[in-house]
Amino acid sequence: MNIKRFTALLLALGLLLTAAVAAADDGYTSSYTYNYDYWGEIRESPDAYRVDQVLYSTTLGLETAMRRPQSLYARDNHLYICDTGNNRIIEVIRENGQFTLGRIVDRVIGAEPETFNTPSDVFVDENGNMYVADTNNNRIVMMDAGQNLLQTYVKPSDTTFDQSLSFLPDKIVVDSSGRVFVLATNINKGLVKYEADGTFTGFIGANPVKYTMWDYIWKSFFTTKEQRAQQASFVPTEYENICIDKEGFIYATNVVFSEYDLLWDNAKPIRRINSIGSDILVKNDRYPPIGDLSWVEGSLDYGPSKFYDITVLDNDIYIAVDHTRGRLFGYDPQGIMLWAFGTKGNNTGAFLSAVSIEHMGYDLFVLDENESSVTVFTPTDYGNMIYRASNEYLKGDYEGSADTWRQVLKLNANYNLAFIGIGRSLMRQEQYEEAMEYFKMAHDRENYGRAYRYYRKIVVERNIGWIVAIVAALLIVPLIVRTVKKMRAEVEEYDRQRIVT
């Protein structure tokens, strides 16, 4: 009996142990997902996203395998892969979590020439019209769902456009009224802008030129004419990729900067460009959205994060993909990092060369040009909770948002944004002292100061009688003491004089 019980216990223990091992060994290392704390140190976090599946040429049933695909685009439940090496666009349809191959677009009926030559980007508008940046044919073609040509956007004949350069469109976005914004190779004046009817209307959002006083002095006084001709001229750098949000603002990423520019946020690797071309990205965190804050000295992929693509979710949360270390960085509309995950490698969930990112709802697609694969990420409960909490706050449901943030904290006690979220909702409920506590834990000075002012007001109003009494006492008591001393001295003086006389 005893032995039986003992074996049963052993068995149960063994089962528990294997379960524990199985739970720990699910292919995700503990440092796959992380975030930065107030001091800029990496804090491991639960996974916000996990790989749902990986789409390869074979899983899609393609006859010719994809070759160096450069871009993705997603609209509704359609995913478009720009298969650059094979001069075609692949349409993939998602139904009930399954991906099936749709059309393969490799020609435009009515265009001259009909086929593509290294297309590098694709965009599809609400009506199903497809725009393709046909790089080596020096054009952007717009076609309807039946692949009939609707419009061609070609090299501007305007004088502002340097005619000696060939027109190589690289990335395109189209706004709701059909204006086309083109990021073209070799053009550093910003994005090329076309009206819907194909007329060129100028450039927008050029990268500002960096020119320090020292550069100026060095160039003017310490270099000869010949040397100056040899040196790189000061020109704005080109953007790396662009993306348009639902309000029509263009998010652009920039990868040409030196490490030192990141220190004081001069590099601005992510920008939100408005209609007049200035950067209006909100940065309310201690650290600007620059991806990794530090990197391991001497490692193979040393260097700052280089965002090769960016996508903006419907709730204004933006996600950028870093090519240096194959990571994805999510930021909320305030510029606070939500999570970061990913790595380089051949494993599932790792990338060799991540070049493009797209989203359907909260699901993410990342294109790897070397593996010719699309990794599909779906949010975990934890990831969904973060989204739910920020959506609830945006909608004005502060209490609901605080409850969701509390659930987030149960999974990740290092999550600063959760403390701020709870604090903000407590402040709305006029629980200032508790709010202060939460803001203090998140090192949120502005909000703490705000809560403290209300708190101080309440405390002062409650104890105003005491405060007045103490101040009065401090003023009056010395006065009385002085008068008494003076009187006593006078009396003594009088006494002494009387004795003398």
Next chain:
Amino acid sequence: MTVNELSLNDSRPAQTGWQRYLATLRYGLYVILHPFDGFWDLVHEKRGSLAAAHTFLVLFLLTRVLKLMYTNFQFISAPLQYINIYEQCASLLFPFLVLCLANWALSTLFDGKGRFKDIYMAMCYALVPYILIQLPLILISNFISFDEASYYTVLMSVSIIWCLFLAFVGLMQVHDYSPGKTIIFIFFTIFGALVILFLILVFFSLLSDAIGYFVSLYREIVFRLY
């Protein structure tokens, strides 16, 4: 008070050691408000004491540590988990002493009148505004909000500027210099401090080389003997 009055006070009947210490401490208040008279008398009329100077220096270090620990987080971002009190104190004390030393060493070249003791004393007395302003400021920081940070910053800047001004006047009076000469002298002092740092570095690297040499010699002999 004028100089005459002060010297009259000085000729009062003999003070006990403790009374004199308190008097020299209180004299710190006079110095910061009347720096020109104050620093002159501090050295030439023996109105200050080394004990008081030490006290000010210790209080300065204490203020610094308390400031890191108890200033409200809205106004300071001190990663307390990484801060080492001894390191903090050393990082203030070491430059302070090196600058005093460089100043003293160069005063011979510049025809300065001050002895090391005088320089040290003047510099310590110049720290008094820092203590007087920053200590209450720690308390105040816990009763104001982030929007009122300007009051905090202004007071902090005042304390530092006041200290720098006192140090300047102190050097001028101790060495009996003109203001222009003092400015030049300060530049040379900073340069001298750098030279001292360099010498210290060289000394320690040579020392470690020398020790390394004897250690390897010992090892070699031990290996041969076995």
